Amino acid sequence: MEIRFVAVLASLALALGATAPAAAAPPPSRSAQPPSTTFTNPITEPFADTYADPAIIRGKDGWWYLYATSDPLVSGGPFGNMHVSRSSDLESWEYVGTIFDNENRPSWAASASYFWAPDIRYVDGQYVMYYTVTDTEANPDPWDYTIGVATAPTPTGPWTDSGGPVLDPRPAGGDTYLNTIDPALFADDDGSRYLYFGGFNGGLWVTRLDESGTRAVGELTRVTVADRYEGAFVVKRDGWYYLMGSSANCCAGPVTGYSVYTGRSRSPLGPFTDHEGVSLNESRVGGTQVVAQNGNRWIGVGHHAVLTDAAGQDWMLYHAIDKDAAWLEEPGGVNRRPTLIDRMDWIDGWAVVNAGAGPSEGPQAGPVAASGLGIVRGDPASGSGLRRVAGTFTRGFDDSGDAGALARLVPGRRDAAVVRTAPAPRDVRVEADVRLPDADASFTAALGGSGRAAVLVRLDAEARELVVGQGRRELRAALPVNADLRDWHVLTVEARDGAVRARLSSSGLGDVDAEVRFEPRTPLPRQAPVHLTADGGEARLDNLTVVPAHEPVTRRVAEPRAGAVTFAEEFDGELGPGWDWLHAPSAGPSGVEITDGALSWPLTGHDLVGSANDAPALLRDAPEGDFVLEATVTLPLGENTVRNYQQAGLLVHAGDDDFLRLAPVSIWQTRQVEFGKELTADGRTWFGGHVSGPVADTMHLRLFHTTDPATGEHEYRAASSRDGRTWRFGATWTLPANTTPKVGVYAGGGATPATTATFDKVQLRELG
Known part of the structure; x- marks a missing residue:
């Protein structure tokens, strides 16, 4: 194959040599920068109050299509059977319609079934949607969740269900994969297709x-602990498989603490571990935070999809709740969960939204959705963005699918067909939907012009390879057996930091059919055209973009720091002045006492949540201004047993039904750090929380208090540590401006088995 590769390069050089006058007089320079876009969250506001569990794909027609679960779009609206909207620029969105109606809804689903959490992909030349069916006709259990799948020739349908579930519905009373929801497909470069699901x-x-792709085969593998994650999404990056999932309650209105975590593995089957090597599939559960609420209007940020824009920047789409407008008015009990989009950065090998700043408010710089250099993305053969050098370059039309107008690059009898762009920067990203109708065709993208420095990326239908090379040196990756290049595939080529990365995928959503990373020995020139070549047969192109590669964000935003100690309670005798008991604990040998330089606190089954409000707490006045509340607590919770809901930690108390608490807690078989909130709203009391971790028997806890200068709201950001040195930061909860909360410690939850919490110290610090 090396001979053929060199022949393509020679063909390209000859073609350029034959048209030297044209090459010497290029068309007027066109900017490599595409038009800029801006957005303001929520992006679905023009047509929907709620648009939850978003999934996205770029259609071959050039539009981006955004799908959502079966909620009413607006107050009083009907429950649609999943929704779809679209955008041409990832900035302005319009509603299209529903996925199912009474005519095409799956006949094997019970009449009362909902359809949740669509996952959209492009597979084998058609659009494939996986979705949750909440109730089937298969057994009398009203919640025999399972996964369905439907296909369509276009992103808007018509959708044809496969006729049955992908996974057998849970038998009535069964205890296997109890919550068979939230599907997500991942296709790997060996041709394997995996479906992730569960909750x-x-x-x-x-x-x-x-x-x-319509039926599960082989054994099922559990990849996370039972009581922590849902809403899976998997991407492959730099040889790692990243499993992302959402955690905590999705739908608790104004106290929803939903958020997204990730772990990674060298295998799509796991085990997945976080940045400290803690497994997502163990009782003391791990997970690296990707996005959490930050104190602005958005809470409950989760159930996401990932999109890569034309410049190579990743973006996360997810739903969120406005803490001041949490519910649809009609029907009652439905959360308003519109879709948000924010930049997703990769820092030190881990994904994080907005470099750790969290969900955005106000106008933001948007994704790159168009091409530079005068290229019309959805109709590459129109205009003068590409200049023909040899062969035939003409406009065509896709009459078998949804691509619409496309570009046909047809080689002549003796030479390849070549087009070129205006000069592009050294760090450039080229993306195109590519089809090779002929079995012996190849398509080549040459970066760096036509000289010896050029790096050629070739998709070869005959050899079934993706090849990247410079001169006679090349690297290649075989295509999976089931990759049919007569169908559309997404080819991306990115030059950055002295390396060229090429990837072929079916959906362009983190999946991969073939991938090559190549380091040229001769650097690419600072400015040079990109040459696109078809040889041996016709190449069809659509959705072509050539833009500067994005500048990655490589540093996280600064986390808050704890400063000098302003108050310390070491529990080395009588309690210091300023402490008061709330719901005073029992006295005597089994009660709370100071002993051996610590506060010993047996758990007695009392709790602050709900109507009882009888758990004891030790409180004092909070300092004025910004401060840090800190405690060290030992609470042996064991592993893999149910000890609901034993906990001990920090408390911020503005009232028995208006408080925040941060503690390690046993939630069914998991051990997590929960940052919970209770408030009274809409005539009832609500409790919800953000969860993080992992935990150890001895935990160090911090709450960082600041005040919003615009609203006066109290903001509290949580952090936890297993060693007192390495801290994990979590969510931010707020309390109203007109409150004067007290701060301190508490313990509560189940009394069985007998457990004692021990506080070594409680401190107040300056905000550093």
């Missing part, structure tokens, strides 16, 4: 799919 009360699972 709380069961865990996240993965199964292989058959060649049709």
Whole structure:
């Protein structure tokens, strides 16, 4: 194959040599920068109050399509059977319609079933949607969740259900994968297709799919602990498989603490571990935070999808709740969860939204959705953005799918067909949907012009390879057996920091059919055209973009720091002045006492949540201004047993039904750090929380207090540590401006088995 590769390069050089006058007089320079876009969250506001569980794909027609779960779009609206909207620029969105109606809804789903959490992909030349079916006709259990799949020739349908579930519905009374919801497909470069699914009360699972993609085959593998994650999404990056999932309650209105975490593995089957090596599939559960609420209007940020823009920047789409407008008015009990989009950065090998700043408010710089250099993305053969050098370059039309106008690059009898752009920068990203109708065709993208420094990326239908090379040196990756290049595939080529990365994928959503990373020995020139070549047969191109590669964000935003100690309670005798008991604990040998330089606090089954409000707490006045509340607590919770809901930690108390608490806690079989909030709103009391971790028997806890200068709201950001040195930061909860909360410690939850919490110290610090 090396001979053929060199022949393509020679063909390209000859073609350029034959048209030297044209090459010497290029068309007027066109900016490599595409038009800039801006957005303001929520992006679905023009047509929907709620648009939850978003999934996205770029259609071959050039539009981006955004899908959502079966909620009413607006107050009083009907429950649509999943929704779809679209945008041409990832900035302005319009509603299109529903996925199912009474005519095409799956006949094997019970009449009362909902359809949740669509996952959209492009597979084998058609659009494939996986979705949750909450109730089937298969057994009398009203919540026999399972996964369905439907296909369509276009992103808007018509959708044809496969006729049955991908996974057998849970049998009535069964205890396997109890919450069979939230599907997500991942296609790997060996041709394997995996479906991830599951949620709380069961865990996240993965199964292989058959060649049709409609049925699970082989054994199921659990990849997370049973009571922590849902809403899976998997991407492959730098040889790692990243499993992302959402955690905590999605839908608790104004106290929703939902957020997204990730772990990674060298295998799509796991084990997935976080940045400290803690597994997502163990009782003391791990997970690296990707996005959490930050104190602005948005809470409950989760159930996401990932999109890569034309410049190579990743973006996360997820739903969120406005803490001041949490519910639809009609019907009652439905959360307003519109879709947000924010930049997702990769820092030190881990994904994080807005470099750790969290969900955005106000106008933001948007994704790159158009091409530079005068190229019309959705109609590459129109205009003068590409200049023909040899062969035939003409406009065509896709009459078998949804691509619409496309570009046909047809080689002549003796030479390849070549087009070139205006000069592009050294760090450039080229993306295109590519089809090779002929079995012996190849398509080549040459970066760096036509000289010896050029790096050629070739998609070869005959050899079934993706090849990247410079001169006679090349690297190649074989295509999977099931990759049919007669169907559209997304080819991306990115030059950055002295390396060229090429990836072929079916959906362009973190999946991969073939991937090559190549380091040229001769650097690419600072400015040079990109040459696109078809040889041996016709190449069809659509959705072509050539833009500067994005500048990655490589540093996280600064986390708050704890400063000098202003107050310390070491529990080395009588309590210091300023402490008061709330719901005073019992006295005597089994009660709370100071002993051996610590506060010993047996758990007695009392709790602050709900109507009882009888758990004891030790409180004092909070300092004025900014401060840090800190405690060290030892609470042996064991592992893999149910000890609901034993906990001990920090408390911020503005009232028995208006408080925040941060503690390690036993939630069914998991051990997590929960940052909970209770408030009274809409005539009732609500409790919800953000969860993080992992935990150890001895935990160090901090709450960082600041005040919003615009609203006067109290903001509290949580952090926890297993060693007192390495801290994990979590969510931010707020309390109203007109409150004067007290701060301190508490313990509560179940009394069985007998457990004692021990506080070594409580401190107040300056905000550093």
